[in-house]
Amino acid sequence: GVHQTVPFGTPGTAGGSGTTPSVTVSSAPGELVVDTVGIRNDATNSITLTAGANQTERYNDRSGIDDTNVVGAGSQEAGATSVTMSWTASAGRLWAIVAAPLKPASATAPVVDNTSSGQTQRTTLTIPHTTSGSLRLMLVGVSIHNGNGESVSGITYDGTALTRAGYRPTSSRVEIWRLVAPPTGTHDVVVTFGSELKQGAKVGVMTFTGVNQTTPLGTFASAFSQASSGTA
Numbered sequence: 001g002v003h004q005t006v007p008f009g010t011p012g013t014a015g016g017s018g019t020t021p022s023v024t025v026s027s028a029p030g031e032l033v034v035d036t037v038g039i040r041n042d043a044t045n046s047i048t049l050t051a052g053a054n055q056t057e058r059y060n061d062r063s064g065i066d067d068t069n070v071v072g073a074g075s076q077e078a079g080a081t082s083v084t085m086s087w088t089a090s091a092g093r094l095w096a097i098v099a100a101p102l103k104p105a106s107a108t109a110p111v112v113d114n115t116s117s118g119q120t121q122r123t124t125l126t127i128p129h130t131t132s133g134s135l136r137l138m139l140v141g142v143s144i145h146n147g148n149g150e151s152v153s154g155i156t157y158d159g160t161a162l163t164r165a166g167y168r169p170t171s172s173r174v175e176i177w178r179l180v181a182p183p184t185g186t187h188d189v190v191v192t193f194g195s196e197l198k199q200g201a202k203v204g205v206m207t208f209t210g211v212n213q214t215t216p217l218g219t220f221a222s223a224f225s226q227a228s229s230g231t232a
Helices: none
Strands: 012-018 022-026 032-040 049-051 056-062 070-078 082-089 093-102 124-131 137-145 152-157 163-168 172-180 185-193 201-208
Touching: 012 022, 022 093, 032 082, 049 056, 049 070, 070 082, 082 093, 124 201, 137 152, 137 185, 152 172, 185 201
Parallel strands: none
Antiparallel strands: 012 093, 022 082, 032 070, 032 093, 049 082, 056 070, 124 185, 137 172, 137 201, 152 185, 163 172
């Protein structure tokens, strides 16, 4: 129910520090105002956001569990001449907020059809990957800043479990997982971590063809160094 030529009115933004993120936008009856707010998390993972009295919360989550991460949320409110989108934080931190009125296509106000949200620094990571050819091997490499001793608990491709080929448990943990003869086509690589990540992880997926299907890998090797270069 959103106007297809002029979907938005004039947006408003604000930023600051404290416990009351808010922004006011000009709107009109029959419109629908939507917003997105972000506030920095704290070291104890305790910052929460509560939407204003006239707002309907649509999502509310955090990107990670320490003060390098952010708590983000979004909501909606019926349009009026002037609409203030506001939130209350459990503690004062740096925040930012943006809001905009949606214009209706007819006399009926726009309606939310569906919502979803996600974040990278949680307990799972999904990567679509395409595999083809014959005598196939898939390798998945994972690098983790494991300040809380995080590790990978399992990886699947199209629901088929991979086997861990080796790992190095340092403050920057690295792991290699393998799957012989992965299914062809485009499917999801799903990486599951044993606990919520504090800082996040980087995952790389590679597939090979022409690989021995009985003994696809040689001996695993690893190394650790605090220098500017590393070898194994």
